[in-house]
Structures are given as structure tokens and as C-alpha cells.
Amino acid sequence: MRWRNKGHEYDELYFQICDKTGFYLFGCGDYGRQFLKCFQNEVSIVGYIDKRLAECGYQMNGIRCIDLHELSLKEEEGIILTISQCERSGAIEQLEQYGYQKNKDFFLIEEFISVYYLYKYNRVYFLNISLLPSTVCNLKCRHCLNFNPFAEEFYVRGWEELKMDVDVFFRNIDYIMLFHVSGGEPMLYKHTADLIEYIDRNYGDRIGTLRTVTNGTVVPSDEILERLSRCRVEITVDDYREAVPQYKEQFDELIHKLDQHKVKYFINKVESWVDLAPEKTDYSYMTEEQLIRHRAECGQTWQELRDGKLYSCNYASYATVAGIAGEEDIEESYDLRSCTPEKKRELVEFRLGYTDKGYTNFCKKCRGFTAHDTDAVRPAVQVERNL
Numbered sequence: 001m002r003w004r005n006k007g008h009e010y011d012e013l014y015f016q017i018c019d020k021t022g023f024y025l026f027g028c029g030d031y032g033r034q035f036l037k038c039f040q041n042e043v044s045i046v047g048y049i050d051k052r053l054a055e056c057g058y059q060m061n062g063i064r065c066i067d068l069h070e071l072s073l074k075e076e077e078g079i080i081l082t083i084s085q086c087e088r089s090g091a092i093e094q095l096e097q098y099g100y101q102k103n104k105d106f107f108l109i110e111e112f113i114s115v116y117y118l119y120k121y122n123r124v125y126f127l128n129i130s131l132l133p134s135t136v137c138n139l140k141c142r143h144c145l146n147f148n149p150f151a152e153e154f155y156v157r158g159w160e161e162l163k164m165d166v167d168v169f170f171r172n173i174d175y176i177m178l179f180h181v182s183g184g185e186p187m188l189y190k191h192t193a194d195l196i197e198y199i200d201r202n203y204g205d206r207i208g209t210l211r212t213v214t215n216g217t218v219v220p221s222d223e224i225l226e227r228l229s230r231c232r233v234e235i236t237v238d239d240y241r242e243a244v245p246q247y248k249e250q251f252d253e254l255i256h257k258l259d260q261h262k263v264k265y266f267i268n269k270v271e272s273w274v275d276l277a278p279e280k281t282d283y284s285y286m287t288e289e290q291l292i293r294h295r296a297e298c299g300q301t302w303q304e305l306r307d308g309k310l311y312s313c314n315y316a317s318y319a320t321v322a323g324i325a326g327e328e329d330i331e332e333s334y335d336l337r338s339c340t341p342e343k344k345r346e347l348v349e350f351r352l353g354y355t356d357k358g359y360t361n362f363c364k365k366c367r368g369f370t371a372h373d374t375d376a377v378r379p380a381v382q383v384e385r386n387l
């Protein structure tokens with residue numbers, strides 16, 4: 001989205017939110033549960049929409065989950081879309097087919113959280129952020145969203161730089177629902193435990209969930225696991241055993257050790273990945289307006305924190321680091337180091353997708369997370385290339 005009225009882009013949206021007395025959460029997966037954990041004492045939740053859970057008669061907080069077609073939304077009620085980026089575009093289409101309007105009847109989770117807390121309490125709340133210490137990984141996934149197969153070399157950040165990024169982030173942001181330390185393979189980075197401890201010790205009470213991830217093929221030392229077990233962190237263990245069966249033993253050993261050390265974790269097995277397909281996508285023929293629309297229709301919800309700045313799309317910034325997105329997009333980053341309390345609205349607008357340009361250079365080579373024209377691919381398919 002391109003800035004038109006900096007500092008006031010969300011005035012109208014807040015009025016719409018204020019008109020509502022209760023909200024349905026649409027999507028009871030990861031984001032839905034995290035939203036409840038963080039905000040249920042603040043926001044009145046009147047019901048849950050989730051087709052899969054409705055089919056098995058599941059209840060959340062004593063209320064039966066319903067399918068969208070069962071919903072009869074009252075004028076004073078709204079829907080908060082708590083579906084993550086892969087399925088979000090399809091869910092928006094579905095809501096619109098039922099006649100619900102965006103920013104009137106339904107609200108995106110990240111806009112709801114940030115606008116609500118900013119306008120009501122003058123506080124900066126974010127949905128999520130990705131901090132990437134290194135792209136080093138032992139797997140060679142063809143559809144890696146760090147774009148490792150395209151990179152000349154791995155990218156590794158220094159410990160002092162990472163601490164600086166964390167500090168500057170929390171100087172400007174009051175609360176974040178999900179702080180994600182991503183990779184690469186974080187268990188191969190030598191300061192991952194230091195970083196998790198640092199974040200948890202200094203800012204843990206301002207984070208809904210502190211999370212990191214592993215590809216399930218690397219078993220950290222007992223010392224590292226013991227340190228992680230003392231932090232408020234959870235680990236997503238990606239289950240790629242079908243794609244890389246040669247690591248089955250490591251996977252089993254990792255799970256055993258996580259249990260032994262009482263580290264909080266969950267196993268993540270997905271049927272497919274999204275292929276952003278930079279090698280076969282070319283939208284350079286698009287006009288500025290078309291590119292802005294392509295960016296706005298993309299359901300990606302993540303930004304990257306790096307070098308004291310937020311990058312408006314983390315995939316675009318990973319692509320820049322991998323060398324496939326051209327020059328760094330100056331207009332597409334926001335320098336937290338020069339942010340002041342007077343610029344809170346501008347900061348929140350940037351986090352929600354507003355920029356001077358309205359799209360990234362990489363949008364010209366990226367399919368995005370859209371309902372159409374998106375390839376679902378098998379997870380963790382390996383290529384031969386070594387970095």
C-alpha cells in the first residue's frame with residue numbers, strides 16, 4: 001500500500017472497530033490461539049469460525065466452533081481474521097462471497113491488534129517479527145524461502161549486531177504477539193541460545209510467544225537444550241522425514257532430548273509449501289498501480305528486523321540478501337534508530353504495509369501469497385547444490 005495520508009491511514013478503521021461490541025475469530029489455529037492468549041481479557045470474543053473444528057464439534061472456551069455458513073453476524077459484531085499467510089487470501093475471498101466487507105465486517109489480525117492499541121492506548125503492538133541470525137543450513141531445499149539455492153554464500157550476522165537489533169526494536173515497540181528467531185537452521189548458529197536468553201531475560205514480559213524453529217535434523221548439545229529449557233521459548237520442529245529420511249534418527253533423538261530437557265516444542269508437519277517462484281516469475285511488465293495491487297493482494301504477514309530497520313516484506317529482504325532482488329529497497333525499510341514517540345502512527349502504518357513506494361523490487365519476481373497463481377510444492381525437496 002502506498003502512503004496517501006501518513007499518520008492517518010487507520011483513522012476510519014478504528015472508528016469501525018469501536019462500533020463493534022464483540023468479535024468472532026475466524027481461524028482457530030496458531031494465530032487464533034495466540035490471539036486468545038494475549039488479548040482475550042481486552043477484546044470481547046463471542047465465537048469461533050473454523051470449518052475443520054466445526055466438523056468435529058470442537059469447542060473453544062466453552063463455545064462451539066462454527067463453519068462460516070452457520071454465522072449470522074449482527075451489525076454490532078465483527079470478525080477478526082486469524083488465519084496465517086498461506087490460507088489467508090482464500091479466506092478473504094470466502095468472506096467476501098458471503099457479503100462481508102473488509103474493514104467494516106472483518107478485520108485482519110495484524111491491523112486489528114496494532115490499530116486498536118495505538119488509537120486506544122497510544123501503544124505500539126505488533127503481530128509478529130522475524131529475526132534471522134544466519135542463513136546457514138544443512139538442508140538444501142529447492143523452495144527455501146531464504147532463497148539459499150540462489151545465493152552465492154551463506155549470510156551470518158554478528159552477536160553484537162543482533163543484540164543491537166533486539167534493543168532498538170523494543171525501544172520502539174511495546175508488545176509483540178510472536179517474536180520469531182528464524183533461519184537458516186537456528187540450531188547451527190553459535191549464538192542462538194545466547195540470543196534467546198537475551199531476548200527472554202530483557203523483554204520476555206513484552207512478548208506473547210517467543211519462538212524459534214528447527215528442521216529436525218540437528219541435535220543441539222545438552223548444554224544448549226538445558227539453557228533453552230530455562231527460557232520462555234517454544235521450538236517448532238519441522239517434520240521433513242518424508243523428504244529427508246536419512247535424518248530420521250536425528251529427528252527421533254532430537255524429540256527424545258527435547259522431552260528429556262523439558263523444552264517446549266511442537267511438531268509441524270505440513271502437506272505443502274508455497275513456491276514464490278522467482279526463477280519463473282516476471283511481473284516487470286506491470287504498471288506501478290498493478291504492482292501496488294499485487295503487493296496489497298499478497299497475504300504475507302511478516303517483516304524482517306535487520307540492521308536497526310524493519311523491512312516491509314521479509315521474503316523481499318531475504319531475496320535481497322540472496323542477491324536476486326537487485327539493489328536494497330531503501331523506500332521499503334523503516335529505520336527504527338531514528339524513530340521517535342511522535343512517529344508512532346507512521347511506524348505502525350509501515351508495519352501494516354504502507355510505504356512510500358507501495359511495493360518492493362522483489363514483487364516483480366514473486367508470486368506472493370495469493371489465492372490464485374500460487375504453486376503448492378512438496379516441502380523440503382532437496383537439490384544437489386552446495387554453498
Ligand code: SF4
Pocket residue numbers: 276294295298299300313314315316360362363366367368369
Ligand atoms: S515480495 Fe511482494 S509479492 Fe512477494 S511475498 Fe513479498 S510482498 Fe508478497
